Amino acid sequence: MATPVPGGGGSTGGVPSKAEAEAYAATLTNSDIFSKVKASVRTLPNAVVEAVAPGLMSNPSNVKRVEAILPKAKWDYYFSKAHPSYTYTRFLQAAAKFPAFCGDYTDGRNADEICRRSLAASFAHFAQETGGHSVTQYGNPEWLQALVHVREMGCTEDGTGCGYNTECTDPVFNKVWTCGTDAKGGFKKYYGRGAKQLSYNYNYGPFSQAMFDGDQSVLLKDPDRVAESWLNLASAVFFFVYPQPPKPSMLHVIDGTWVPNDFDKSRQLGNDFPTTIQIINAECQDSPTKAAAQNRLNYYTEFARDLGWDISKESMKCSGMGRFDGASSAAFNIYWEKDWKVGGDNKCQLVSYQTPYNALIDSQYTKCVEANWGVTLK
Numbered sequence: 089m090a091t092p093v094p095g096g097g098g099s100t101g102g103v104p105s106k107a108e109a110e111a112y113a114a115t116l117t118n119s120d121i122f123s124k125v126k127a128s129v130r131t132l133p134n135a136v137v138e139a140v141a142p143g144l145m146s147n148p149s150n151v152k153r154v155e156a157i158l159p160k161a162k163w164d165y166y167f168s169k170a171h172p173s174y175t176y177t178r179f180l181q182a183a184a185k186f187p188a189f190c191g192d193y194t195d196g197r198n199a200d201e202i203c204r205r206s207l208a209a210s211f212a213h214f215a216q217e218t219g220g221h222s223v224t225q226y227g228n229p230e231w232l233q234a235l236v237h238v239r240e241m242g243c244t245e246d247g248t249g250c251g252y253n254t255e256c257t258d259p260v261f262n263k264v265w266t267c268g269t270d271a272k273g274g275f276k277k278y279y280g281r282g283a284k285q286l287s288y289n290y291n292y293g294p295f296s297q298a299m300f301d302g303d304q305s306v307l308l309k310d311p312d313r314v315a316e317s318w319l320n321l322a323s324a325v326f327f328f329v330y331p332q333p334p335k336p337s338m339l340h341v342i343d344g345t346w347v348p349n350d351f352d353k354s355r356q357l358g359n360d361f362p363t364t365i366q367i368i369n370a371e372c373q374d375s376p377t378k379a380a381a382q383n384r385l386n387y388y389t390e391f392a393r394d395l396g397w398d399i400s401k402e403s404m405k406c407s408g409m410g411r412f413d414g415a416s417s418a419a420f421n422i423y424w425e426k427d428w429k430v431g432g433d434n435k436c437q438l439v440s441y442q443t444p445y446n447a448l449i450d451s452q453y454t455k456c457v458e459a460n461w462g463v464t465l466k
Contacts (some may be wrong), residue, residue: 174238436460
């Protein structure tokens with residue numbers, strides 16, 4: 089095989105081989121932060137995931153940790169009011185898909201403690217996003233009313249509202265995350281579905297890529313699959329482990345992989361639960377603390393207590409927190425785009441904005457080159 093030349097343009101400066109292109113891509117992603125993030129978003133094949141069930145010896149190690157900390161009886165206690173499609177088995181499968189969730193650590197960090205904290209954080213957000221929010225109606229505390237809704241309230245496939253598909257009419261944006269169409273030729277609806285209430289085509293597309301070997305089209309063509317299958321919980325775990333630069337992933341906030349710099353600290357951003365609220369929708373920037381953010385804090389406090397995590401080990405200050413931006417230590421580029429620079433023929437570069445080619449997923453660099461330059465890499 090020819091030795092890749094600087095810039096990945098092939099041994100003769102023309103179209104590179106697939107091996108040369110991927111070797112060049114590796115040089116562009118050769119950084120500590122990229123390696124850590126890529127490891128944290130790795131996935132297992134769906135066939136392996138769908139074989140997971142409570143109590144099996146064959147379950148992945150992170151699933152066994154979840155089972156030990158969160159047995160089915162505790163799940164049933166937490167989610168007694170949940171929609172029937174949110175099952176304990178499906179949550180275990182969601183965890184199995186992303187091995188870093190409640191995964192092992194080899195550097196001395198306490199994996200069980202991190203798992204307890206991750207579960208408490210996840211469930212607190214479930215309770216706010218999909219909770220019943222009515223002691224009168226449901227008869228138990230609000231923190232025990234999570235997962236009531238599998239689809240956004242008032243939204244249906246046949247209704248006139250809740251499209252969440254304005255971006256589909258934009259020829260540039262629709263090229264990035266190509267919206268599916270229904271039998272009448274109208275665009276599919278990307279309203280909130282699942283435990284995290286996944287919304288918009290620019291979230292369905294990346295989630296589809298993570299779940300289906302880089303294929304964005306599966307869920308863009310069939311978004312309701314997020315409501316009807318174990319993806320209803322996997323979508324929430326995906327959102328927990330995936331970064332959205334300049335924001336780190338919630339997992340890396342919780343487990344300490346993300347290290348805030350002076351800029352982050354000046355904005356009150358740190359390794360604490362309120363920072364995960366800021367990642368979701370910046371509710372903590374308001375002062376005094378807005379009701380939705382206070383709900384999340386209250387729910388987290390209860391779940392943490394019951395799961396054995398001592399919240400006194402972290403800051404719970406929310407109000408007045410600043411937003412993440414390009415000065416954050418979490419700001420790095422994770423999307424491939426055509427290299428427009430002189431000498432960039434048959435190459436792609438890393439950019440900060442969304443494109444269809446996620447550099448955290450294998451083979452996406454090759455797809456970027458082929459799509460943008462009209463070549464086939466062999």
